[in-house]
Amino acid sequence: MKLTGAQALVKALELEGINTIFGYPGAAICPFYDALLDSTITHILTRNEQGAAHAASGYSRVTGKTGVCVATSGPGATNLITGIATAYSDSIPMVAITGQVSLDLIGRDVFQEVDITGATAPFCKHNYLVKDIKQLPRIIKEAFHIAATGRPGPVLIDVPFDIQTQSIDFIYPNAVDIKGYKPNYKGHPQQIKRIAEAISKSKSPVICAGGGVISAKASEIMTRLAEKCGIPVVTTLMGKGAIRGDHPLNLGMLGSHGVYAANYAVDKTDLLILIGARVGDRALGTAETIAQRAKIIHIDIDPAEIGKNVSTAIPVVGDAKLILEDLYNTIQAADTSEWICRVQELSGKKVEIDDSNSDTVNPRILISMLSKRLDEEAIMATEVGQNQIWAANNFIARKPGAFITSGGLGTMGYGLPAAIGAKLGKPESTVVVVCGDGSFQMSMPELGTLMQTGIGVKILIFNNSRLGMVRELQKNRHNGRYSQVFLDSPDFVKLAEAYGFKAEKITKDTQIEAALDRFLEDDKTYVLECVVDPEEPTN
Amino acid sequence: MAKHTLSVLVENRSGVLSRVAGLFSRRGFNIDSLAVGVTENLEVSRMTIVVDGDEYTVEQVSKQLNKLIDVIKIRALIPTDSVSRELALIKVNATAATRSEIVQIVEIFRAKIVDVSKNALTVEISGGTEKVAALEEMLKQFGIKEIVRTGTIAIERGNKYIKAGSTEE
Numbered sequence: 001m002k003l004t005g006a007q008a009l010v011k012a013l014e015l016e017g018i019n020t021i022f023g024y025p026g027a028a029i030c031p032f033y034d035a036l037l038d039s040t041i042t043h044i045l046t047r048n049e050q051g052a053a054h055a056a057s058g059y060s061r062v063t064g065k066t067g068v069c070v071a072t073s074g075p076g077a078t079n080l081i082t083g084i085a086t087a088y089s090d091s092i093p094m095v096a097i098t099g100q101v102s103l104d105l106i107g108r109d110v111f112q113e114v115d116i117t118g119a120t121a122p123f124c125k126h127n128y129l130v131k132d133i134k135q136l137p138r139i140i141k142e143a144f145h146i147a148a149t150g151r152p153g154p155v156l157i158d159v160p161f162d163i164q165t166q167s168i169d170f171i172y173p174n175a176v177d178i179k180g181y182k183p184n185y186k187g188h189p190q191q192i193k194r195i196a197e198a199i200s201k202s203k204s205p206v207i208c209a210g211g212g213v214i215s216a217k218a219s220e221i222m223t224r225l226a227e228k229c230g231i232p233v234v235t236t237l238m239g240k241g242a243i244r245g246d247h248p249l250n251l252g253m254l255g256s257h258g259v260y261a262a263n264y265a266v267d268k269t270d271l272l273i274l275i276g277a278r279v280g281d282r283a284l285g286t287a288e289t290i291a292q293r294a295k296i297i298h299i300d301i302d303p304a305e306i307g308k309n310v311s312t313a314i315p316v317v318g319d320a321k322l323i324l325e326d327l328y329n330t331i332q333a334a335d336t337s338e339w340i341c342r343v344q345e346l347s348g349k350k351v352e353i354d355d356s357n358s359d360t361v362n363p364r365i366l367i368s369m370l371s372k373r374l375d376e377e378a379i380m381a382t383e384v385g386q387n388q389i390w391a392a393n394n395f396i397a398r399k400p401g402a403f404i405t406s407g408g409l410g411t412m413g414y415g416l417p418a419a420i421g422a423k424l425g426k427p428e429s430t431v432v433v434v435c436g437d438g439s440f441q442m443s444m445p446e447l448g449t450l451m452q453t454g455i456g457v458k459i460l461i462f463n464n465s466r467l468g469m470v471r472e473l474q475k476n477r478h479n480g481r482y483s484q485v486f487l488d489s490p491d492f493v494k495l496a497e498a499y500g501f502k503a504e505k506i507t508k509d510t511q512i513e514a515a516l517d518r519f520l521e522d523d524k525t526y527v528l529e530c531v532v533d534p535e536e537p538t539n
Numbered sequence: 540m541a542k543h544t545l546s547v548l549v550e551n552r553s554g555v556l557s558r559v560a561g562l563f564s565r566r567g568f569n570i571d572s573l574a575v576g577v578t579e580n581l582e583v584s585r586m587t588i589v590v591d592g593d594e595y596t597v598e599q600v601s602k603q604l605n606k607l608i609d610v611i612k613i614r615a616l617i618p619t620d621s622v623s624r625e626l627a628l629i630k631v632n633a634t635a636a637t638r639s640e641i642v643q644i645v646e647i648f649r650a651k652i653v654d655v656s657k658n659a660l661t662v663e664i665s666g667g668t669e670k671v672a673a674l675e676e677m678l679k680q681f682g683i684k685e686i687v688r689t690g691t692i693a694i695e696r697g698n699k700y701i702k703a704g705s706t707e708e
Contacts, residue, residue, distance in 0.1 A: 046690055117554070118557065120563060121557070121558055121561050122565050126607075126609075129554075146608060179550065179583075180549075180550060180608050180609055180610050180611040180612075181608050269652040303602055304603055305597070305604070307595075307598065308599060308602075
């Protein structure tokens with residue numbers, strides 16, 4: 001059938017099974033927005049293009065589908081950059097579509113023209129500038145293929161205005177053939193045998209599960225393997241939810257902001273099994289030291305990650321789910337009961353929180369109490385900073401995809417739009433977003449998106465009138481010379497009410513129970529501001 | 540720091556050179572030289588990249604390059620098992636007094652003179668890196684006005700070849 005480029009773009013999205021996209025129109029992308037009117041695709045108008053990208057990311061993280069965001073040329077496209085880089089760092093499958101000025105105008109600095117493909121090349125798996133309308137169907141097919149396969153990531157398609165208005169005989173390809181892109185999914189059988197051997201000999205093994213376990217949908221097989229062999233599991237920030245938070249073998253998050261039991265296990269292990277983790281410096285900054293004491297196994301779909309940050313004894317490139325399934329069948333467990341006893345004891349030790357004299361809210365207590373009230377399907381999104389760590393260490397993630405956060409890039413402003421995307425992806429789930437006063441102000445305008453969609457997101461704001469994480473860094477490393485970490489905020493309750501949301505502010509732990517009752521009462525948006533001690537430590 | 544020569548097959552599309560260069564710069568890899576040209580297959584170009592670095596660096600360079608969608612295949616060329624060449628045009632001071640001496644040197648190196656004028660001679664030389672460097676060294680005494688160099692290109696010895704679809708004989 002004869003379609004314009006814009007119509008072809010919309011049709012291709014439909015054929016890819018996309019039913020929700022996030023974006024913001026503009027001159028250069030107008031033909032696309034016109035074609036969108038005749039489609040069944042739901043478009044969510046955000047208040048900033050960065051919000052559209054983060055929303056697409058949150059949507060993707062809870063549904064497992066590829067998130068789609070759309071923006072116009074120039075500033076619309078550049079506003080997507082942080083969102084794209086955030087998705088790149090955390091390997092989230094995403095396709096970003098940007099309008100561009102007409103082909104004959106490119107390079108002449110016309111209105112709202114930028115070289116977005118050049119600008120995003122460092123943080124995309126790949127990007128395309130469509131120069132020939134006959135290539136458009138192939139390009140879209142390839143873009144979705146690249147975004148969702150291998151190590152997932154963002155792909156950008158830059159579509160010039162004249163391409164959107166030209167016509168084409170639209171045929172959507174059935175398959176792609178990209179010479180330079182053929183990910184390897186099946187792990188080398190010899191390597192898998194070596195892993196099985198190493199596990200059978202190990203007295204104190206530990207699995208470190210990263211975001212890749214969730215991407216590969218390998219949570220279930222990993223959990224069964226851990227149970228079969230008696231191997232405790234630690235997770236990175238991105239891996240939270242890879243194993244049930246309350247599973248007896250889960251020791252919690254490792255790393256500079258992790259919990260003691262997890263770090264102890266990784267420090268004392270004789271066999272560290274990394275699965276879908278990239279050995280980020282926050283999680284495994286001491287990797288080289290660990291490598292000197294323990295044998296390291298690295299299972300990852302991206303060959304470039306293996307050997308990048310730590311020397312590996314047994315590397316296996318492939319899909320985590322397939323590899324673990326292969327492993328499960330052949331493995332013979334060793335006796336690790338003594339080791340498990342030891343680490344579980346540490347894990348069970350509750351840190352005494354002396355809060356009797358405080359006239360502020362203890363964020364850990366609040367998250368803990370909230371977590372207990374949330375059900376199996378609940379999703380927690382976080383902002384970045386102290387709030388993120390308090391959430392990570394106190395929220396019980398019961399399923400993969402229950403915890404969404406910006407791990408690799410640590411982008412403030414991620415939380416609220418990502419939560420909106422998550423709620424739209426899983427409307428039946430309760431979605432909570434944990435923010436700080438600083439990070440909330442970065443994407444506060446997306447309250448407008450929330451209001452317009454009518455969906456309900458539970459917003460928690462830990463207000464300590466500080467950029468907390470940076471304050472702590474300055475206290476520890478700069479002798480308490482505080483530079484620009486004092487933050488004034490508006491009356492968040494009044495602000496929420498201006499958008500038509502219910503809201504309240506609490507200042508004491510004794511108020512938590514009743515506040516949470518109101519917070520979770522129905523499925524409508526509720527903003528709960530909690531005053532937190534500015535000196536509250538992260539860990 | 541050792542030098543390693545990589546032969547990289549890439550899609551013959553605009554922007555590929557920029558992506559490769561961008562990758563090197565943001566990962567902190569040092570490019571000693573880069574030459575690119577289309578192959579016997581018009582859809583495929585071949586880049587010859589000489590990288591400065593240790594084993595770890597070269598391994599990471601190859602792996603990161605492979606992640607680029609436009610990169611089809613990479614082969615690290617072993618110096619003893621490959622032929623490598625670069626081309627240089629050298630403009631050297633040459634008066635009536637020094638001209639014949641320069642011509643002699645050029646003959647010894649089996650290079651060519653491609654331009655002559657009152658005060659200068661332009662020499663064309665192709666050869667391995669050491670040979671070109673040696674000629675440059677010999678001509679320094681006369682005063683080199685200008686040197687224009689291509690990057691190194693290289694090809695494996697023997698029957699083997701690198702093609703987009705397959706390798707080996």
